[in-house]
Amino acid sequence: MVLVTSTVPELSGDELRRLYRLLTSVRQLDLAAVAWQRQGIIPGYAPELGQEAAQVGSAFAMDTSRDFIFPTYREMGAALTLGVDMVEYMATHKASWHGGLYDPVTTRLAPIQAVVGGSVLHAVGWAHGQRLAAAPASGRPADEMPADGLPAALTYFGDGASSQGDIHEAMNFAAVLKAPVVFFVQNNGWAISLPTSAQVAGGTVAARAAGYGMKALTVDGNDVTAVVRATREALAHARAGLGPVLIEAMTYRRGPHSTSDDPGRYRTLEDERRDAGADPVALLAEQLLSAGHADQDFLDAAHADAVAAAEVVRLGVQELKPRPGAEMFEFVFAETTQQLTDQASAWRKESEHD
Amino acid sequence: MTDQLTGSSDLAAARDNTGDTAVQQQSAAVPAPAGSGAGATMSMQAALNRALAEILEQDPKALVLGEDVGRLGGVFRITDGLQRRFGADRVLDTPLAESGILGMSVGLAMAGFHPIPEVQFDGFAYPAVNQIITQLARMNYRSRGTLPMPVTLRVPSFGGIRAPEHHGESLEALFAHVPGLLVVSPSSPQEAYHLLKHAAALPDPVIFMEPKSRYWQKGEVIASDGGSPLGSKVVRSGKHVTLIAWGAMVARCLQVAELAAEDGIEVEVLDLRWLKPIDAAGLAASVARTRRAVVVHEAPLTSGLGAEVAALVTERCFDTLRAPVERVTGFDVPYPSGDLEDEYIPNIDRILFGIQRVLEYRRG
Numbered sequence: 001m002v003l004v005t006s007t008v009p010e011l012s013g014d015e016l017r018r019l020y021r022l023l024t025s026v027r028q029l030d031l032a033a034v035a036w037q038r039q040g041i042i043p044g045y046a047p048e049l050g051q052e053a054a055q056v057g058s059a060f061a062m063d064t065s066r067d068f069i070f071p072t073y074r075e076m077g078a079a080l081t082l083g084v085d086m087v088e089y090m091a092t093h094k095a096s097w098h099g100g101l102y103d104p105v106t107t108r109l110a111p112i113q114a115v116v117g118g119s120v121l122h123a124v125g126w127a128h129g130q131r132l133a134a135a136p137a138s139g140r141p142a143d144e145m146p147a148d149g150l151p152a153a154l155t156y157f158g159d160g161a162s163s164q165g166d167i168h169e170a171m172n173f174a175a176v177l178k179a180p181v182v183f184f185v186q187n188n189g190w191a192i193s194l195p196t197s198a199q200v201a202g203g204t205v206a207a208r209a210a211g212y213g214m215k216a217l218t219v220d221g222n223d224v225t226a227v228v229r230a231t232r233e234a235l236a237h238a239r240a241g242l243g244p245v246l247i248e249a250m251t252y253r254r255g256p257h258s259t260s261d262d263p264g265r266y267r268t269l270e271d272e273r274r275d276a277g278a279d280p281v282a283l284l285a286e287q288l289l290s291a292g293h294a295d296q297d298f299l300d301a302a303h304a305d306a307v308a309a310a311e312v313v314r315l316g317v318q319e320l321k322p323r324p325g326a327e328m329f330e331f332v333f334a335e336t337t338q339q340l341t342d343q344a345s346a347w348r349k350e351s352e353h354d
Numbered sequence: 355m356t357d358q359l360t361g362s363s364d365l366a367a368a369r370d371n372t373g374d375t376a377v378q379q380q381s382a383a384v385p386a387p388a389g390s391g392a393g394a395t396m397s398m399q400a401a402l403n404r405a406l407a408e409i410l411e412q413d414p415k416a417l418v419l420g421e422d423v424g425r426l427g428g429v430f431r432i433t434d435g436l437q438r439r440f441g442a443d444r445v446l447d448t449p450l451a452e453s454g455i456l457g458m459s460v461g462l463a464m465a466g467f468h469p470i471p472e473v474q475f476d477g478f479a480y481p482a483v484n485q486i487i488t489q490l491a492r493m494n495y496r497s498r499g500t501l502p503m504p505v506t507l508r509v510p511s512f513g514g515i516r517a518p519e520h521h522g523e524s525l526e527a528l529f530a531h532v533p534g535l536l537v538v539s540p541s542s543p544q545e546a547y548h549l550l551k552h553a554a555a556l557p558d559p560v561i562f563m564e565p566k567s568r569y570w571q572k573g574e575v576i577a578s579d580g581g582s583p584l585g586s587k588v589v590r591s592g593k594h595v596t597l598i599a600w601g602a603m604v605a606r607c608l609q610v611a612e613l614a615a616e617d618g619i620e621v622e623v624l625d626l627r628w629l630k631p632i633d634a635a636g637l638a639a640s641v642a643r644t645r646r647a648v649v650v651h652e653a654p655l656t657s658g659l660g661a662e663v664a665a666l667v668t669e670r671c672f673d674t675l676r677a678p679v680e681r682v683t684g685f686d687v688p689y690p691s692g693d694l695e696d697e698y699i700p701n702i703d704r705i706l707f708g709i710q711r712v713l714e715y716r717r718g
Binding site for chain 1: 417443448449451453454456457458459460461462463464465466467469484485488489493494495496497498499500501502503504533534536556557558631632634
């Protein structure tokens with residue numbers, strides 16, 4: 001049931017350089033966001049230090065002209081790679097709007113999801129919808145795929161979420177329906193304080209795919225080229241109508257769960273040094289240099305650009321004004337109710353002295 | 355959640371306990387062609403089935419999904435024949451997992467479809483409550499209106515058919531409390547047909563609570579004229595007291611009104627229909643006339659929707675009310691087994707006592 005990636009072409013020098021720019025941008029923005037929290041610019045943040053390759057690599061393989069990506073609350077790297085406006089993304093951490101201020105429809109990135117495992121079933125429904133749309137009521141069987149394959153959904157979740165019942169339901173539904181979904185697990189070793197050893201019976205999430213008759217891949221989540229190739233292979237499988245694929249990217253949450261977390265209560269610095277594996281950014285830098293795809297000047301320039309870009313995002317985030325209070329009432333329904341309209345006017349009268 | 359019944363025994367239970375032998379013809383297709391203008395007599399099951407067929411016919415984005423809704427036609431046969439007619443893609447038999455059904459419906463709506471999921475019994479909505487509350491009800495809000503959720507969740511609801519545990523529950527207060535959900539319950543075949551068609555055309559999620567004990571009761575359905583699908587409806591006029599009810603309790607309240615009339619008490623019966631949003635203006639208009647109100651529901655008393663109704667009536671009719679709003683409801687106990695069902699669900703006597711209390715109430 002293991003999918004092999006040997007047929008996926010090696011990445012070009014140009015792709016590797018683009019990936020390095022993305023990895024570096026994500027790293028710098030991530031470090032900056034932690035600093036902003038310490039400086040009081042944002043109330044909280046969920047760092048992804050160490051997971052840059054898993055996120056950038058998987059998102060890099062997606063076709064945003066037709067695919068759809070379902071994030072958790074720790075997918076800044078995927079969002080950046082997909083081209084989402086980073087101020088609109090970071091707005092969730094500024095406490096402007098839970099789902100972020102970006103437009104999910106045009107960016108192809110579902111709203112930020114706070115419920116662990118909450119959006120994985122949505123990916124299955126969305127993907128099944130693509131199969132249905134590919135075989136409209138003309139009577140063409142849904143198994144008959146369009147020449148360029150199906151649009152696919154990629155849904156992120158972690159080793160912790162793998163314990164949720166919804167994940168089982170999602171995988172079973174997807175496999176039964178042969179929905180074009182890539183389940184992308186970032187196994188970062190920790191669900192807040194609980195290590196994978198106490199979370200995942202059997203040791204790996206990928207092993208569970210066999211039970212669903214689903215193809216699976218385990219990949220070094222710190223090696224961005226491996227992640228890109230694995231995701232491309234998984235997408236090819238899903239697009240061909242052969243069903244969902246599970247990718248387990250083995251990585252490490254180098255930082256705290258969130259800026260409110262204190263990893264010192266459950267792991268030591270020695271643990272971190274021992275278990276973190278390769279640093280994704282440093283690893284790609286080595287690969288670029290040794291293959292002659294880039295020189296130190298390129299790496300330095302990428303770093304400087306990333307620092308500058310993070311600074312631009314900071315300015316944008318700081319300029320975010322509190323949302324107008326009336327927005328509370330605006331999006332509850334697509335067609336609002338009289339009750340809500342009444343409550344909104346009462347609020348306006350008493351709070352805005354309208 | 356495990357369904358302890360087979361499909362056929364569910365049907366048998368429903369038939370046995372509603373005493374309607376006409377159920378034998380329940381799988382007969384559409385009695386009258388759409389838009390003929392003429393009324394046709396049919397059961398609520400047939401009316402719902404007809405509404406679904408027309409929705410699937412008219413809206414290419416509409417999909418029916420759930421457990422046993424396809425090949426079997428649903429344990430209550432509400433979706434009977436639909437898969438044969440519209441194909442397995444549009445009437446989808448899902449694996450047995452309610453969270454999966456609802457989560458998938460959210461994703462289908464994100465992809466532009468108009469899902470009409472079914473949970474087989476009210477109690478089976480519990481495993482899906484997370485997806486309903488944290489996802490279905492929130493997605494339009496979370497996405498700032500870019501991902502609306504035109505999803506109509508059909509829930510065979512309430513008691514009255516001697517079913518096993520969790521096959522008869524009244525969840526309206528739970529769902530009405532959740533911002534982003536609409537909740538409606540039809541009381542008759544005519545209401546079922548029109549409200550389902552209306553609900554399925556809305557851009558927002560609707561919890562559609564079908565009174566399963568009324569599935570086999572027949573009534574006239576006028577396809578061409580459903581009146582306004584919004585708000586409440588006075589189904590019997592009277593001047594002494596307003597009985598407020600929904601779902602299966604409407605028919606019971608009409609029976610009560612008949613009996614009370616023998617004693618010269620003119621009872622107005624208000625079918626609330628929409629439990630979120632509640633038609634406060636319609637409520638107030640009726641109670642302003644009668645100056646007395648009794649709200650009847652199957653759900654437990656405490657924090658039930660009757661409390662909301664009482665608050666709304668009090669707010670709007672405080673000066674004219676002759677008595678505190680009376681609540682005749684289920685008790686604060688788990689929904690009991692069939693043997694005790696008639697003790698639990700408000701019966702005619704208890705509703706009459708409720709009316710008596712508001713009529714005999716004296717200030718101070």
